[in-house]
Amino acid sequence: MPSPRRAVLFKVAGSIAAAVLYLSLAKKYPLALLEELTDPTSDVSRSWSGVYLLWYAYLATLVVRCKYYHAWLLSEAICNNSGMGFNGYDKDGKPKWDKMSNVDVFGFEVKDVKALSTRSAGDTVSECGLHYRSDVRRIDSESQ
Secondary structure, three states: OOOOHHHHHHHHHHHHHHHHHHHHHOOOOOHHHHHHHHOOOOHHHHHOOHHHHHHHHHHHHHHHHHHHHHHHHHHHHHHHHOOOOOOOEOOOOOEOOOOOOOOOHHHHHHOOOHHHHHHHHHHHHHHHHHHHHHHHHHHHHHHO
16 A cells, blocks of 8 residues: 555645635624624614625635535544555546545635536435445345
C-alpha cells in the first residue's frame, strides 16, 4: 500500500481552510440575522437590496457548511492516515485515497447543476446503502 501522506496533508489543509473560513466569517455573517427578514418592518428587510440579500444568504449558509466540511475532511484525513480509504490506482498509476470520502467539498460548492451537487454529497451514503442491503440479504439467507 502506498503512503497516504499526500492525501492526508491535502485533507488536513482543506480542514484547516474550512475552520479558518468559519472562524473569520461567523461573526460577520450570522445566520440569525436572516430571521429578521421575516418581519417586513425591520431595518434589514427594508434597507437591503435583493441582490445583497441573496449574497448574504449564500455567505451565511456557507459559514454554517464550513463547520461540517472541517469535521468531515479531518475525519477523512484520520481514516486515510490509518490506511483506510485506499481505493487502488487511477489510470496514470497514482494512488486514489477516496474510498472513505464523506463529501466532495469542491464539487458540492462549485457545480452549477443541482443534480451533480446532490450526487457529490450522496455518493458515500448511496454506497453505504448498497453495502447495508447486501449484508442484510446475506444474513437473511444464512439464517434460513
